[in-house]
Amino acid sequence: MDLPNKRPDDMTRITTVELANKFIEEQVAIVREQVKDKKVLLALSGGVDSSVVAALLIKAIGKQLVCVHVNHGLMRKGESEQVVEVFKNQLDANLVYIDATDRFLDLLKDVAEPEKKRKIIGGEFIKVFDEEARKLEGISFLAQGTIYPDIIESDGVKAHHNVGGLPEDMQFELVEPVRLLYKDEVRVVGDALGLPKEMVYRQPFPGPGLGVRCLGAITRDRLHALREADAILREEFDKAGLAGKVWQYFISVPDFKSVGVRDGKRYEGWPAIMRAVNTTDAMTATIEEIPYSVLHKITARIITEVEGINRVVYDLTPKPIGTIEWE
Ligand code: XMP
Numbered sequence: 001m002d003l004p005n006k007r008p009d010d011m012t013r014i015t016t017v018e019l020a021n022k023f024i025e026e027q028v029a030i031v032r033e034q035v036k037d038k039k040v041l042l043a044l045s046g047g048v049d050s051s052v053v054a055a056l057l058i059k060a061i062g063k064q065l066v067c068v069h070v071n072h073g074l075m076r077k078g079e080s081e082q083v084v085e086v087f088k089n090q091l092d093a094n095l096v097y098i099d100a101t102d103r104f105l106d107l108l109k110d111v112a113e114p115e116k117k118r119k120i121i122g123g124e125f126i127k128v129f130d131e132e133a134r135k136l137e138g139i140s141f142l143a144q145g146t147i148y149p150d151i152i153e154s155d156g157v158k159a160h161h162n163v164g165g166l167p168e169d170m171q172f173e174l175v176e177p178v179r180l181l182y183k184d185e186v187r188v189v190g191d192a193l194g195l196p197k198e199m200v201y202r203q204p205f206p207g208p209g210l211g212v213r214c215l216g217a218i219t220r221d222r223l224h225a226l227r228e229a230d231a232i233l234r235e236e237f238d239k240a241g242l243a244g245k246v247w248q249y250f251i252s253v254p255d256f257k258s259v260g261v262r263d264g265k266r267y268e269g270w271p272a273i274m275r276a277v278n279t280t281d282a283m284t285a286t287i288e289e290i291p292y293s294v295l296h297k298i299t300a301r302i303i304t305e306v307e308g309i310n311r312v313v314y315d316l317t318p319k320p321i322g323t324i325e326w327e
Contacts, residue, residue, distance in 0.1 A: 269310025
């Protein structure tokens, strides 16, 4: 089935639940017509786009959709658990959950170079997904959370979802129900489908996950510290009402230590680097003015609650010249 590659000029922007429901109804009919009684495979990362596609397809074809969630061990705290909770427990989806943490972290051991780390994560993701897909029988379609900016900005393949790189003999016909939508419309549709707010309004998160924030060669203890510190930052931003106001905020942890003191003893630890930026297109970014009281609270919690961290710093560098991620 040939899917249109251009958004019609007169297509109404989906801004309300009513418009979203109309879109959902149309897509449910289109998907049923396309898929009939066949099976569809989806790599469900837990990001906004793939989650909305999953919910839409569950509505359209129920258990004919097989979702595969690969936990590469580089997810933020609680994210994989949420995917299982929402899709398996609440929406009763056909979900295959793969904990591939050891595979990824073993391969990444001692690899410090950013591009090499990315290649390993991307390559291994395809391998794991491919292995799982081969175990399943009768799959005819591959669903993807491609959205309109992906089509405008690239060759239409959602590169960071990685499934664009599946081997030659694993090519399927595509199901891409949100391919003509902008991100804000995908969120309205996700809302209308009843997905949890924190999933629908999730901030952007790189495909290689915490792998780009655990700087240098990843170790399990430093990755754990990063995940815990990041969870504290997110919790405190939520409490301070900053979650909806700041575009992206996270922690990076470099691979060096400095001297500190804890309980009267020398305490060497890593610094946690906070970053909170605003942007519209991620090409440039400005620094958000976070109240000092919030910064102090986050710092106090991280240095007392997170093993291995002994300093917290706030990165004030706009983009350019600093990229958003430290990597
Ligand atoms: P930089 O660091 O280049 O990041 O200023 C710009 C935005 O892109 C996000 N980012 C990614 N997003 N897959 C993604 O979907 C990736 O591999 C990736 N790497 C970086 C980054 O978080 C920021 O929002």
